[in-house]
Amino acid sequence: MDKKKLAGEAAVELVEDGMIVGLGTGSTAYWAIQAIGRKVAAGLRIQGVPTSVQSETLALQLGIPLLPWAELGRIDLTIDGADELDPQLQLIKGGGGALLREKIVASLSQQLIIVADESKAVDRLGAFPLPVEIVPFAWQATRRQVRALGCEAALRGGETEPFVTDNGNYILDCKFGVIEHAHDLQVQLSAIPGVVETGLFLGMASAAYIGCSDGTVKRLDKPAI
Numbered sequence: 146m147d148k149k150k151l152a153g154e155a156a157v158e159l160v161e162d163g164m165i166v167g168l169g170t171g172s173t174a175y176w177a178i179q180a181i182g183r184k185v186a187a188g189l190r191i192q193g194v195p196t197s198v199q200s201e202t203l204a205l206q207l208g209i210p211l212l213p214w215a216e217l218g219r220i221d222l223t224i225d226g227a228d229e230l231d232p233q234l235q236l237i238k239g240g241g242g243a244l245l246r247e248k249i250v251a252s253l254s255q256q257l258i259i260v261a262d263e264s265k266a267v268d269r270l271g272a273f274p275l276p277v278e279i280v281p282f283a284w285q286a287t288r289r290q291v292r293a294l295g296c297e298a299a300l301r302g303g304e305t306e307p308f309v310t311d312n313g314n315y316i317l318d319c320k321f322g323v324i325e326h327a328h329d330l331q332v333q334l335s336a337i338p339g340v341v342e343t344g345l346f347l348g349m350a351s352a353a354y355i356g357c358s359d360g361t362v363k364r365l366d367k368p369a370i
């Protein structure tokens with residue numbers, strides 16, 4: 146059984162008629178978008194807000210109506226994947242390069258629901274290299290500044306053919322090891338002018354649907370502070 150499919154489809158139970166729904170990116174969000182597409186075909190009325198060109202293309206193929214960007218304001222619910230999530234529902238995202246649009250959409254969302262297979266649930270963030278979106282201009286200098294924070298930072302795709310995001314930027318995949326102070330790291334990275342955004346999503350997720358190998362889906366809620 147596909148644990149990503151289990152999780153992606155389960156979270157769609159939260160989608161209600163009339164909602165504005167953020168459509169995440171990646172191989173788990175894919176299943177949620179497919180399930181939303183089936184509900185739309187059966188009469189559900191929603192407007193979608195895609196977090197990548199990939200998800201926009203999929204939504205259009207499935208006939209999901211999309212909200213015009215100019216009308217984008219509050220989003221009721223977003224369903225998105227993650228590369229790592231810890232027990233506080235702090236996240237690393239951006240393995241697929243969509244972190245900037247995902248973070249903009251998450252910031253506008255009343256609820257951010259994460260869908261993931263059980264391998265993504267970790268005690269502490271950091272085994273997955275942190276994706277950091279940077280501007281192409283003088284990217285080598287930006288990488289030096291990022292490295293000075295104590296990580297190995299690799300240009301995604303390599304120097305000959307760098308990966309380019311939907312926003313025309315590059316990604317540094319940064320190995321910090323276990324991230325002890327995620328908020329401090331977010332502040333330090335954001336202070337570098339060439340950094341556009343990081344894949345740390347802190348205090349944003351409301352709940353997570355985790356697909357497990359026994360065929361169940363476990364729901365984790367953000368712990369009360």
Ligand SMILES: O=C[C@H](O)[C@H](O)[C@H](O)COP(=O)(O)O
Binds near residue numbers: 227228244
């Ligand atoms: O940039 C990509 C996104 O943050 C994805 O949601 C994340 O990488 C998880 O993707 P997947 O569900 O394919 O593992």
